[in-house]
Amino acid sequence: DTEVTQTPKHLVMGMTNKKSLKCEQHMGHRAMYWYKQKAKKPPELMFVYSYEKLSINESVPSRFSPECPNSSLLNLHLHALQPEDSALYLCASSQPGQGTLNQPQHFGDGTRLSIL
Amino acid sequence: GDSVTQMEGPVTLSEEAFLTINCTYTATGYPSLFWYVQYPGEGLQLLLKATKADDKGSNKGFEATYRKETTSFHLEKGSVQVSDSAVYFCALRSPDTGRRALTFGSGTRLQVQP
Numbered sequence: 001d002t003e004v005t006q007t008p009k010h011l012v013m014g015m016t017n018k019k020s021l022k023c024e025q026h027m028g029h030r031a032m033y034w035y036k037q038k039a040k041k042p043p044e045l046m047f048v049y050s051y052e053k054l055s056i057n058e059s060v061p062s063r064f065s066p067e068c069p070n071s072s073l074l075n076l077h078l079h080a081l082q083p084e085d086s087a088l089y090l091c092a093s094s095q096p097g098q099g100t101l102n103q104p105q106h107f108g109d110g111t112r113l114s115i116l
Numbered sequence: 117g118d119s120v121t122q123m124e125g126p127v128t129l130s131e132e133a134f135l136t137i138n139c140t141y142t143a144t145g146y147p148s149l150f151w152y153v154q155y156p157g158e159g160l161q162l163l164l165k166a167t168k169a170d171d172k173g174s175n176k177g178f179e180a181t182y183r184k185e186t187t188s189f190h191l192e193k194g195s196v197q198v199s200d201s202a203v204y205f206c207a208l209r210s211p212d213t214g215r216r217a218l219t220f221g222s223g224t225r226l227q228v229q230p
Binding site: 092 | 150152157158159161162165205217220221222223225
C-alpha cells in the first residue's frame with residue numbers, strides 16, 4: 001500500500017474543461033513534488049513545494065497550476081489542456097533540507113490523464 | 117549538470133536467471149543513489165538506496181553497490197522471478213545543486229519469462 005494517495009486514478013477531460021488532481025500524504029514530509037510521465041519515459045519534474053511554498057517550477061505552462069493548501073495536501077489545477085498533456089501525473093513527498101538528501105521520495109500511484 | 121545513464125531495454129530473461137542492469141551517473145559532490153521499480157499501471161516504488169561510496173543497498177534479493185571510482189550503481193539479482201517483470205529506474209539526488217528532486221535514468225524494462 002502506498003503512503004501517498006492520489007485521486008482520481010483516471011481522468012478523461014476535454015480541452016476546455018477545468019479539473020484538479022489531488023495528492024495527500026501523512027508521513028510528516030514537508031517537500032512535495034509533481035512529476036509528469038509519458039509512456040516508456042522516466043518521470044519529468046514539474047513543481048516542487050518546500051514547507052508549503054513553491055520552490056521549483058520547471059518552466060511548466062500556465063495551464064498547469066499547483067497549489068499546496070497545507071503540509072499534507074498538494075493539488076494540481078488543470079485548465080485548457082492540450083492532447084500532448086495526456087500522461088501519468090505522479091505526486092511524491094520527502095523530507096526537505098540538505099541533511100535529508102539521502103532520504104528517498106515516496107511516490108503515489110499516479111493519475112492517468114487523457115485529454116480528448 | 118547531473119545525469120544518469122542506464123542500459124537500454126528491454127531485458128528478457130528466463131526465470132531463475134541472473135540479472136544485471138547497468139547504471140552510471142554524473143554528478144557534482146557526493147550524490148545519494150536509488151533504484152526505483154514501476155510495475156504496470158502503478159507509481160514508482162523505492163527498491164533500494166545507497167548514500168555513500170562502497171555502501172551496498174539491498175532489498176527483496178536485489179543488490180546494488182555505490183562505486184565512486186567508476187561512478188556506477190549497477191542493479192543485480194541472483195535469481196529473477198516472473199513477478200520481477202517491471203521497469204527499473206536508477207536515480208540520484210545531488211547535494212550540490214540545491215535541487216530537491218530526483219534525476220532519473222531512462223528506465224530499463226525487464227521481462228521475465230516462465
